[in-house]
Amino acid sequence: MDIFPTVVNLAGSPLPKDRIIDGRDLMPLLQGKTLLSDHEFLFHYCNFYLNAVRWSPRNSTSVWKAFFFTPKFSPEGANGCFSTHVCLCHGQFVNQHHPPLLFDISRDPRERNPISPTTEPRFQEIVDVMRRAADRHTETLQEVPNQLSLGNILWKPWLQMCCSSSGLSCQCDREEQARRASR
Incomplete structure (x- = not known):
């Protein structure tokens, strides 16, 4: 739970304000600036x-x-x-x-x-x-939508990587395909 706030701080970004963040930034602890966790x-x-x-x-x-x-x-x-x-x-x-x-x-x-x-x-x-x-x-604590609902577990091809390693055809790089076709 502390990784998220630590990485957000390292990236120089603010934590989201729309939810409760239980985690704490670990950098002061990791850098030896403090000996105790904030928790x-x-x-x-x-x-x-x-x-x-x-x-x-x-x-x-x-x-x-x-x-x-x-x-x-x-x-x-x-x-x-x-x-x-x-x-x-x-x-x-x-x-x-x-x-x-x-x-x-x-x-x-x-x-x-x-x-x-x-x-x-x-x-x-x-x-x-x-x-x-x-x-x-x-x-x-707040209710969280069911992350395993049917709508969340169905395959959504439009969210898949375009050029996956799964052997599916790749339509991402049209310039590269055109160059191969002209050879």
Whole structure:
């Protein structure tokens, strides 16, 4: 999500104003002018369901990640859905977490040891901040037209490259064709 704003900045162009751009320009980070990403919150999705939030508080070295649900991985103990080849992210295919699974990924990057209200006195405060951020984020989402609709997946020959490598005849360079024909 950060590639688009970075490339737009490198090209010297403005970002579009007709939509929300979640990404940030990475150049200050890549050039070493800053050590931290501009992203305070990152939102993780399982298919199109928001399942986790990552929070890097500006005044802390902690990086918190809260999972509201996780897919039921298969086989058990795996880190993916190998029996179905894709994780299904709803209903009986997920484990809901009440309270959310919370990790400090600055200390536990493999997310192996969830933090609990008994091990972290600020547990509820941290989770509340992350829930509010998730709520604000979901309020910004807008419907997107179905990109796989029949009108979008039908072949449109007028949009194809004129001289493709597919072996189709090429009618692009009429001057070159005329020169070949006169030989």
